Each structure stands twice: as structure tokens, then as C-alpha cells.
Amino acid sequence: MASTDSFGAKGTIQAGGAEHEIFRLSAVEGAERLPFSLKVLLENLLRTEDGANVTADHIRALAGWDPAAEPDTEIQFTPARVIMQDFTGVPCVVDLATMREAVTELGGDPTKVNPLAPAELVIDHSVIIDVFGRPDAFERNVDFEYQRNKERYQFLRWGQGAFDEFKVVPPGTGIVHQVNIEHLARVVMTRNGQAYPDTLVGTDSHTTMVNGLGVLGWGVGGIEAEAAMLGQPVSMLIPKVVGFKLTGEIPPGATATDVVLTITEMLRRQGVVGKFVEFYGEGVGAVPLANRATIGNMSPEFGSTAAIFPIDDETVRYLKLTGRPAAQLELVEAYAKEQGLWHDPSREPVFSETLTLDLSTVVPSIAGPKRPQDRIELSSAKQAFRTVLVDYAGAPDQTDPDDAASTPRPSVDESVEETFPASDPAAPGSDTQDEAPHATTFSAAEGADGRASRPVTVTLADGASFELDHGAVVISSITSCTNTSNPSVMLGAALLAKNAVDRGLAIKPWVKTSMAPGSKVVTDYYERAGLWPYLEKLGYHLVGYGCTTCIGNSGPLAEEISAAVNEGDLAVVSVLSGNRNFEGRINPDIKMNYLASPPLVIAYGLAGTMDFDFETQPLGTSPDGTEVYLRDIWPTAKDVQDTIDSSITEEMFTNDYADVFAGDERWRSLPTPEGKTFEWDPESTYVRKPPYFEGMAPDPSPVVDVSGARVLAKLGDSVTTDHISPAGSIKADTPAGQYLVEHGVEKRDFNSYGSRRGNHEVMIRGTFANIRLRNQLLDGVSGGYTRDFTKDGAPQAFIYDASRNYIDAGIPLVVLGGKEYGSGSSRDWAAKGTALLGVRAVIVESYERIHRSNLIGMGVLPLQFPAGETAESLGLDGTETFDIAGVTALNDGSTPRTVHVTATKDDGEKVEFDAVVRIDTPGEADYYRNGGIMQYVLRGMLRS
Template identity: 50%
Template sequence: MENQLKEPNFILTDLQTKSICHMKTSGKSYKYIDITKAINKEDLDSLPFSIRILLESLIRNCDNFHITTEDIENTIQWKKTSMTDVEIKFKPARVVLQDFTGVPAIVDFAGMRDAVAKLGGNPSIINPVCPVDLVIDHSVQVDFARSKDAATKNLQREFERNNERFAFLKWGAHAFDNLCIVPPGSGIVHQVNLEYLARVVFDDGDWLYPDSLVGTDSHTTMINGLGILGWGVGGIEAEAVMLGQAISMILPKVVGYKLTGEINPLATSTDVVLTVTKHLRQIGVVGKFVEFFGPGVTKLSIADRATISNMCPEYGATVGFFPVDKISLDYLRQTARDKEKIENVENYLQAVKMFRDYSDANQDPKFTEVFELDLGTIVPSLSGPKRPHDRVAVSDMKHDFEACLTNKVSFKGFGLPKEKCKTSVQFVYDGELYNLKHGSVVIAAITSCTNTSNPTVMLGAGLLARNAVYAGLNVNPYIKTSLSPGSGVVTYYLRESGVLAFLQKLGFDIVGYGCMTCIGNSGPLPEKVDEAIVQGDLVTCGVLSGNRNFEGRIHQSTRANYLASPMLVVAYALAGTVLIDFEKEPLGFGQNGKPVYLRDVWPSRLDIQEMEKQCVLPRMFKEVYSKIENGNSNWNALYCPTSMLYDWNPSSTYIKSPPFFKSLIQKQEKQSLDGMHALLFLGDSVTTDHISPAGSISRSSPAARYLGQNGIKPRDFNSYGSRRGNDAVMCRGTFANIRLKNKLIGREAPKTLFIPSMTEMDVFDAAMAYQDSNIPLIIVAGKDYGSGSSRDWAAKGPWMLGVKAVLAESFERIHRSNLVGMGIIPLQFNKGQSAETFGLNGFEKYSITLPDRIEPHMPVCVQTQCGKEFYVELRFDTDVEIAYYTHGGILNFTVASLLKSS
């Protein structure tokens, strides 16, 4: 189905004319869209606040091309149309990037400029049309820990490793308009977004409208805690938005999640989100909006709400939204936002019925369905050992981990024989003898925007550390402890409150400002510890205050990883093991030999709140963020070219001209879908970490061989995440996760069978052998294929390997759209069916016939050479997605549109 490119009609519609109003606020006059003029009061009052933001954007941006009056009417009739998979388009106000996903985005922009220039067009048409903020936060690793100069050393090492990448990004900041780069060492993108970049209401000098965004990181949803509608998309989609395209989406169902009561004094917001995550995963909210309401919301700070919104990808929703209320305005004042801007936020949102009073039940909208949680029932919790939604109460932790050891291999099992559960390995570290066992903690990291943005849990960890030091406790020196705040403000208030010194005393020195352990940049363990783990085949543990704990992500030596509050991270570091019942067993023994229990050092909520009031002040935010863009001497000294077109270095192993736009210059050939072999035959919950790992590059991998052939030494391999600007590395890193479970070989390994010769190979080598034989490829998988991070290389990599289609029982939202964006066909088994239903084993050849006219969700016949034939659902969800596919992907479609219009 060929999409015909056409010119937009910019004539104002009657609805737009009727909805435009004027307001005087903070001494200035503004225009704005008043949605109350577009919809009757009864319908507006029943409309979820998140849908009201979509409606405003649709009216304001309607041009009867990208966005039509039909989109507006469908959104007004949300209660009815949301039940029928109606498509709408959405134009966010801005885009946020981090460097792992930002580098390939800018590489693609540079590649698009080259393609346009070769076609005789003006390369300057490739430029962001909306504000884009890129925060460099994913490149720093915990190479150094447990020293006061660890942060300085890690930053220095970060620049050594990434000098070329950073120079390329600095070129992008000069070459493209509307692109702002926040340098390394500044913090984590989502915390910087919350504390500094967020507008809440946009003021472009003439218009006021709601802040909204998409980001190339799934945890972009953290901003929902401040009442800003935003979510994670793949880099491919974000690039299209940057070029002026609207996002095509299904008008979502909205789940109302009612909060009542008040958090138990012993529990934290981390415990709340782990409970919510498990509950919503069980309910099933993939592809839906979740909007929080109820009197319990008034008991949550913005940092608490942001913690809950941050883990939205872990419970599977598109957003986890908290509409703006008075507490939101208080947060803007606390974070030193401009007084006039705050006045604009309040006056505008009040005028358009987007300002919330959670204690007023009359304001509660009508939701698709409603669920409820009493905050008073929350208990201290962790999640793990392999998934963020497998919550375990702290009181059950010891028993649960013991069961996991002997459970069959699964998300809650390691399959150990009972006789091996007591294995103990002795080793010497710094002249002292230690024992390592199953359950021993070897990584304890206070990390991630999920929790470091929340002063309550950070100060709580500091107070617990203070109390533990006073009680004479310490942390075993072989445990890799670290503290990586999401912004400099955290250091400011930890130091001013006096608790930073106690965290350092326990080994929690600040190691850097960025996404470190949570993304897998945990750095090496002590060599003796690694040797002991291998010797005993031990299931050792990482405990971190992050949001992801998938297998192989945190560190290759920690088979079990648990998410926990910063306070519990400190507690388990003190204990040295997860095999502890805190009620009955002591954390350790004080200097007088007296047992010290967790209850003896756990700070009271009152003490934490009092310290927060005294020590988290607006002047801290003002001082830190006043110099964030220019306060890094390493960045300021970095040289970069200023040309419009990038001068590619053919010998670079970091930055390489991308191969995705050749079809613009060369005629696109019709894809062959006959006789496809299965590159991989996979089970459930294959994550984007399995497909495109972000962590370290194994020395035995195809990527390592490529880097070695290019003269790169192993110590300089860096990570897959840092090399996302080089397709030669990234396609070799596709399916390179050591925990990949491919049924074709029957074990965990980044390998597969080249079926024609039944030879076991690395996945990349097998894919190249198939390409040499002109054999197209398919991937067969189970439920939740592509869950996890919004990682665009998880779609780009398979495209480069020759994958034409993915057949799965279900897809995670972001990854499915990324596959479409790369021109890969997502196919879904009908409900209740799977590969097992049809007796498939992955050794068959598969053929698919697409009709000349493709329609969303249409049934498609899959045939195998052994005579099996069955129908599956074509997961092109909208007509726009079909247009992307027929043009070879969303970026090719967008560039073709720009060339035609120019």
C-alpha cells in the first residue's frame, strides 16, 4: 500500500478558530487553545487529564495533513473510540535524548544530510524543528570506587574512552539548530529533566501550551510525576518527531489507579513503586495510560510520584501520569524555577481545566477501568532476582532466595542441586580471609534516577549509614559499593546535611554523575572475587536502587540482582548477604561485640523529613543548574569541526556513516519473504538487553574480533552502549547477551545454528552465512518480545542481520514500533496460540505472502516447507505504519517527505 505524499493545508479550522483564547499572566499577553470551547462540560469533566493534553495538542497542531479534524473528534469521543483501536497522531512539544541513544540519532541526522546532498537537495532541511535536549549520562563507568577521588578519575576515564563520541556530539550542537547538549558529569537525563529542563507549560513568547515530550529512553516517563505527558520511544521515532513528523498512535485506554491512605512509616516510595509495578504487571497495562488519582496522592511528594512514574516501563504502561496540583507548584519553587513561569503554569492550567485537586472526588474523571491501592498496606520490599516486577517482601527475602537456588531455571530459579547450596569459597583480599557463598552481596549501588532524584530515600540512606557507623558497623571491603547521584544537587544536600561522610565511611563514595550500575556500567569486580565466584559456581548478588535487573545486565558475575531503596542497599551491604532475616539476625556486631539489628539503625520518617526541610533548598538547584551547560572544563576544551556535513573518519570504530538511507539513493527492492530460516527460536520475555546489550563487550565476541582487527586493545573496547554510533560494532553485538536462551542450541549463549549445515555459530556469523546464501531470516519468539529499554539498535541490528519478520506471541509497545520503523514485519500469534500450538521447532522454512493492499491488523498466512499452514495477525497497527514499511522505514519516509516539500 503506497502512501501518497501530499502538501499540508494550513488553513485554520473552525474548531481552532473557536478555541483560540487570550490571557494576560505575569504581565504579558498570550494566546492559548481553550479545550473547554471544543467539548461540552460533561464530556470534558469525564475526560482523563492525560487525554486532555492530547486533545489540546491535536487542536493546536491540526493542519488536515499530519493531524486531521477526525483525530480531534475521535479524541473528544475518547470513552467510545478508545475501545475500538482508533488511530490518532500526536506532536510532542520537545524531545529528550541520552548519549547511548542520542549518538546514533545524530549519526542518522548526519547520514540523512549526506543522502539529501547526494540527491541534489539542501542538506540544511535535515534539522530539528522542535527543542531537543541531549544529556550525556550513559558513558561513565564505575572503574574506580571507594575513594574520594573516584568521581574525578571515572570522569577522566570517561573522556579518554569517549573523546571521539563527545567531539561528534559537540559538532552536532553546532551543526543543528534547536539542539542543546548537557555535558558529561552533569547527571542523569531524567533527573536533569525533572529538576531543570521541564517547562510544565511552554511559553514561546506568543502561545502557552502544555509541556509534552518523547525521549529515547523508556524511563522518560519519570517526568509524568510532574504532570508532563511524555514517554519513551525508539530513536527512530524520536528522529521523525525531531523532523516534524507526528507520532502515530492508538488512542489509549486509561487505567485509573486510586491511591488512598498514607505510606507506612517503615516503608519508602521505592517500596510503593515495587508494589505498584508487580500489581500493574499482573493486571496487564501494556499499551495503556495509567493515571493516578485519589486522596493518597496528596501524601506523595513530586519526587515520590516521579519514582512511581519512572518505573512505568517495568509495569508496562505507556505513561504513569500524575496531573499537576499545588504540590507540583511547590516543587517548581523548591527547584528554583522562575516566579513568572510558575504563575503562568498555574493560571493557564486552571483556565483549561488541567489543574488537579486530588482531594476533590468531583474532579475524578471516568476511566476505562479502576484499581485501588491503600498506601498503608505497603511493606519494605525488593524485586528480583531477574525481573523488576518480581516483588519480594523483605520479611520473606531469606526464604525466597533459598527457594530460588533450587527452583528449576526460570525467572525465580537457578536450578542448583541441594547438595551445592552450601558451597563456600575462601579467598584473600587485602591480606584478610573471607568466605563467599550463594547469596553473598558483591555489588551494592545507590544509583539510578529512580531513587537518586528523591531526597527522602537518599537522606534516609545517609542517616542509616550514620547510625551504622555510630554502632560500630562496616561493609566488607571486597563489596563494590558506589554512589552515583543523578544530579549535583544530591551531593550538595548530602554534604550539607552531614551524612555524606558516613556514606563514604561505609564505602559509598560518589563515583560519578550518570546512569552507571543500573545500565550495566558497574565496572570490574575485584579479581579475587571473580575467581571465587567462578570456582564455586556461586549465585552472588547485586543490590541496587535502580529500575532494571534483567539477566546479564548489571554485571556478568552477579546472577541474582535485586532492586531496593537506597536504605536497603546500605542495609544489605552491611549484612554482606541477602540470606538474612532482619528481624531475627543482626546486621553485624559493634565494637563491643553487641549484635546490631536493622531496627537499631533504621532512621525514623520524622527525622528524614526534618532533615529534608532543612537541607534541600532552592539555592542548591539554582547554583548547580546555573553552570550545567558550560561548567565542565574537559568539555569546554574539546575541539570539534563546525561544518554542515560531517567529515566521516573511515578508520573510526565509534562513529560511522550509517547504511540505512541507501534506498533513498538506490531503488528499494521488494523484500523476499519466501523460504525464511529462523535465525533464533526464543521463549518469553526476551528483552532489548538480550537483543542489543548495552554493557561490556566480551573478548570472545564478533564485536571484539572486529575491534581487535582494527587495532583496539581489550581495555579500550568500552561498551556496546558507547559504540552505538558504529553499525559494524552494533550489528555484531546483536543478540550477543550471554544470557540469551535460544532453543535451537538448548542453552544460554549468544549463539545459534546455521541450519543448512547444522553448524553452531555466533549469531552474527550465522546471519552473514545466511546472507551469503541469499536466505532471508525470521525470528520466532514467545510473549513480551522486546520488553525493557527503548533501544533502537534492537531493531536496527536485526535489520542489518537480514531479519525480515519477527513472529511472537506478544510485543512490548516500543520495540514493536521500532521494528516497523526499520521495515521489519511484526507478526503475532492469535490469542491462545504459539509456536508449540503448531508443533514448530525452529528448523522449518517459513514463507509469508503479503497482499498488494496491506491493512492494519489483517490476518496473514504463514506456510512452512513441511506443509504446516496457519494464520497470524499482522501487527501494523495504523495506516501510517504501513506507509513507513512500504518506504523502507520511518526515516526514509520522512526524508522523502522533506525532499518533496522542499
């Protein structure tokens, strides 16, 4: 639709050998003073102004942005494109395929259901590290990947042919966010004769990595992404923008990873949830693009919506290095300068808040053992490990850990990090959401140095024998988009490996090593630099091009090691170069997870334990008897830069991405269904038609209040989407495992929840089933269990089984929770599963942005306790029956600020309070009235 152009902003620009229509920001008074990110939004409104969804008043409101004001003005942002990974992308394509059938049933044309914005999906989440430490690891892991995921891949190949504007990057190519910055990102888009800023939403929270290129985008749930693909704008409030000034340069010995862990800690402390972060100042020009991408990547760990750098010479240099055409480079520079989007370090925009970091003050760091914002200076890592070990390994005379879970937690604002003892399981923001320490109490022996110790002797199949103890590093993995896109840390790790091999050092025999680059370009420059042999000598063979360990695809530990860990109830450790280290995420045998730069990942593999001080303890002894310390093998900044300069070329990118959508022979030879609608296989356990549109009428039914609801789960603080959404391996004795067995699937072929996201039957059964979930309706029980109040005595039951009984009895459900509900990855199934379990409302103390939005997108009402109140302070224990009145006010076209909640106890006592309605924009209200975003979009398509 053409813009109504109320401001006369439409014009043209000559660049890259062509003329392009543009909408000049200079036509709007006040535009020049805005931060970079808001200028991008302003252009978006100018270009999409239609007088209805986007009006002149919206444009004036954005141009007149008050940096000090609380966000209260809704705008409609239309992203230029959508990017997906396969775990979250498969359900999107399943839903699009289902929409085609629904349109047909309601009398529409199914071929009209297509992405209206370019949509690209990169298959990167499915490879698992089954094989490692050997030359054929990559080929064998990819073979396993295809065996496990054949049905899903066939379905995606069908989608690639059936839908317009939809492309798939096949397996074994790279990680979505690295492929995005190295190839897919345009920085300036050209389409239908127009040039405009490249913007996007993605079905992965780390979509913000592209912010390093000056591309505004962030992670959304799959539900929101589907709507964006179908032309629906993203409803949002004009945000606050936090200016982050960078000065100085990174000192020797520190890495980009150390910088980003420092920034994560600073911004978490500042409180940036729901805000944009924008980097500015003289120091920006000295930050390499790869470092910018590393920083942007961690935006979800800050809590910000985006963390963006402006466009400048460094942006264009990177685009040239990565093989973008000369015409595109010319357009990017010309457009950015014409629109005032080119970075001018002498100009300081107005920001809502500002912070400054002198990069010269950054020191080597790690983060853990369970949250990315918990930075630890490397020099203090040994003592920090010992301090928290008691929480994971138990200690003599320790009280029952379940007693700790009942300790009332202090009330703090969601954006403020309070300081608590590391041993306090009730600390706000704790990923354990009020979970007691994992290990049962035992009388652990104390070493001479006072630390807990419980050594277990292990003998491997090859005859190697050793003792395994608390703190043993059993996984050392270079993985994840955060760091594998950054040559400085990747080549730094390889040079450290070379120096270690030259000094005669070796990885400890209990360490599972892996190298999973983010694109084939990394392999190319490792080969050109001659560094692969040294990495492989230490066991860091190529295992796949994918997210692997960072998303829980670390694969199993050796049987002997796994047995020893479980026999001794050992608190062992993973060290990975990733961005997420939540409990239960990396490997079911591992309780403590630490994030580190790639060189430090190898260093900890050499040390073999977290109970290690690199400054005072040697990593080993060279053949001549000399003790070797980390400082002896750490590469200099000059060595790293010289290697970058000599080993990375533009041709690597152009060659590796020349035919990126074609795939290898495995991909091309997959038998692929044809046709405009998908032929669902009724026997499939991977891809099934979901029930979202069953019985849907052309017009929505009126919204109704909630009456007689029961509590499905009562949860604590920082319940992440990892706790809610099905993830990881499927156990045979769970509802999902039982379903697969009933459908003839052998246990060895269960695969992971992520691989089965296209089957709602599996995913419903895995929702709220995380082994670390602590439902406070039960005492001392973790995992996917609840009390079933449809039965006499309300016995313990699987959450899925109880939900079926409630649905059969016509009883709606609610979930109660604490602070930061739904933090973590943008998992659409955390909301889809919640809705399909029969949950009508969620009542918590605070939400993280994406999950709250996704709940609305699935027709679930997000509510908050009154300020300062909690379930505990109100005396709610989850056994009550809930009535929620006032929801019907939405039928009048408005959104109530509060609804009245009445919780009735068994003895008739009533607890009443007004819950805050967290439907934050009129657009979200429309989605809720329609029963969800997909129903809203489908009805809109039928009307048009």
C-alpha cells in the same frame, strides 16, 4: 503550521507578564469529562489540526472517548520536545548527520535537516564504576570516561554546534530523567507566541519519570525520536486510561521505593500494557513530587505507556524549589486552571478501569532476583531467597537443567501474570526467556539449616581473608534515576549510614559499594547536612553522576572475588536502588539481582548476604558489645523530614543548573570538528556512517512478499531488548571483538557496546549476542549462536557470521519467539541490528509496545501467531523454510489483518497458518512501505 481551528478554540491568556495564544479545551463538547492525560492529547490535536494528519473528526473522536471501548482510533500526537541520553542519542545524531548527506545526494539542502522540536541530550550512560570506595573515585572514573569516549563526545559537540534546537548536557552532570524534572521540564511550554502543555518523547523508557510533574511523555526508540525531532507526529491509538486512586499515608519504616514496588506488582497483575495510568483522588495532594516522579519512573516496569499525576499546588511548589522563574510558575498555574488541567480532588474523571491503594498498607519490600515486578516483603526475603536459590546454585540430585527448558509452557495472555513455582524456568514473563538455570549441576553441600552452601575462601590483596558463599552481596549500589531524585530515600540512606557508623558497624569486605547521585544537587544537600563523611566511612564514595550499576556499568568485581565466584560457580547477589534487575544486566559474575530502597541497599551491604533476616539477625555488634539490628539504625520519618527541611534550598538548583550546557574544562577543551556536514573518519571505531540510505531512490519500491526465508533464531518467552540489543562489555572472541582487533584496538580499549552505538559494524555483530540468550535451534547452548543452513549439516555459528552467509546467498531471515517479545528498555539497536542482520519478519506470541514499533521503523514486519497458537503447538522447530504471502496488499494503501505463512520442513511437510499483522496504525503502514521511518521522513523532506 497554523491550526485550522475548526472548533474556534483559539484565544489568549495573560500570565507571567505576557500574553500567550492558547487553544481552549472548553471549546470542544465533552472535554471536561476526560482524564487529565487525554485533555493534554486533546489540546495537542486542537493546536496541530491541519485537516490532513489531524482532522476535526480526530478531535471529536477524542472528546467523545468511550472508556470501555478497545482502542481503535488512530491519532497523531506531536510532542513539544525530545529528550535523549547518550547511548540512544548518539545513533540519533549519527542518523541526522547521515540524512544531511543523503539530502545533498538527492539534490536537497543539508542545512534544512535540523530538529524542528527542541531536542536535549544528557550524557549519563557512559560512566563506569572502575574505581570505588576512595575519595578520588569520581575524578578517576570521569577521566576514564573521557579517555574511552573522546570520539563520541567530539561528535556530540559537533552536533551541538551544527544543528539548531539541539543542546547537550555534558558528562558528570546528572542522570537524564533527574536533570529533566529538576531543570529541563517546562510543564507549560511557550514557543512562537503560544502557550501549551509540555509534552515529550524520550529515547529511554524511563522518560515517564517526568509524568510526576504532570508532563505527558514516554519512551520511544531512537528511530521514532528522530522522526519527532524532524516534525513527524507519533502515530498512536487513543488509549485506555486506568485510574489509580491513592488514599492514606506511607507508614513509618516504609519508603517511596516500597510504594513503587507495590504499585508495580499491582499494575503488572492488572495488565496495563499499552494503556495510560493516571493517579487521582484525595491522597494525591499528600504525595510529594519526588515520590510522584519515583512512581512515574517505573511505568515501563508496570508495562503502561505513561503513569501520570495531574498539576496541582505540589507541582508549583516543586518548580519553585528547583529554581524555575516566577513568571513560569505563574504561567503554569494560570494555564492549568484555565484549561481544566488543575487537579480537583472532588472531581472523579471517567476511567477505563480503576484500582485503589491505601498507602498505609505499604510494607518494606525488595524485588528480584530477576524482574522488577517480583516484589518480596522484606520480612520474607530470606526465605524467598532460599526458595529460588536452587534455580541458580543447583542442588543434590537435581535433574539436568536443560531438560527443564523443553517443558511446554502454558499459554497466557501477555497482560496477565500467572503464578508459577519460583523454580519453573518456563514461567511466563520470565526474563530468562525459557533459559535453564545458569549453574551446572553440582553436589552442593547443605548447611545445617538445609540451604545450599558452597563456601570458597578468598584472600584479598590487603591480606583480608573470608569465605564467600551463595547469596553473598558483592555489589551494593545507590544508583539510578528512580531513587536518586528522591531526597526522602537519599537522606534516609545517609542518616542510616550515620547511625550505623555511630554504632560501630562496617560494610563486609567483599561488597563493592558505590554512590552515583542523579544530580549535583544531591551532593550539595549531603554536604549541607554533614552526612558525606558517614557514607564514605562505609565506602559509599561518589563514583559519578550517571546511571552506572542500573544499566550494567557496575564495573568489574575485585579480581580475587571474581575468581572465587567463578571457581565455586557461586550464585552471588547485587542489591541496587535501580529499576531494572534483568539477568546478565548488572555484572557478568552476578546471577541474582535485587532492587531495594537506598537505605536497604546499605543495610544489605552491612549484612553482606541475601540469606539474612533483618528482624531476627543483628547487623553487627557495637563497641560496648550490644547487638545492633536494622530497627536500631533506621531513621525516623521526622529525622528524615527535618533533614530535608534544613538541607535543601532553591539556590542549590539555580547554582548547579546555571550553566548546565557549558560543561567542565574537559568538555570545553575537546577538539571539535566544524561544518554543516560531518567529516567521517574512515579509521574511527566509534562513529561511522550507517548504510540506511545507500541506494535510496526518491520514491519507494513496492512492498514484496517473503519467500524462502530461514530462521535466524527461535526464542522463548520474555526475550527482552537486553537479550537482543548489544549491551555490556565486548568479549575478544566474539565477532565484535574480532572486528575491533582487526581495526587495531587493544582489548583493554574495547569499551562497551553502549559506547560504540555510533558504529553500526560493532552493533550488528553484537545483536542477539547476549550471553544469556537461548536460541532453541541449538541444544544446551547459550549466547549469540545459531545454526547456519547455508552449510552442509547446518553447523553451529555465530549469529552474525551466519547472517552474512544468508545475505550473500540472497536468503531472507525470520525470527520466531514467544510472549512479551522485546520487553525492557527502549533500545533502538534491538530493531536496527535485527534489520541489518537481514531479518525480514519476526513471528511471536505477543510484543511489548516500543520494540514492535521500532521493528516497523526499520522495515521489519512484526507478526503474531494466531490466538492460542505457539511455535511449539504448530510443530515448528526452526529448521523450516518460510514463505509469507499477502504482504503485497500494503501496496494498495491498506493494511491486511493477516498474512499467510507456509513453513516447509526438510521432508516436504508443510505447516500453514494465518499470522496477525501487527502494523497497528496507517502511519506505521506508511513507514513500512517506505522501508522504514527514516526513509519516510527523508522523502517527505525532499517533497517539501
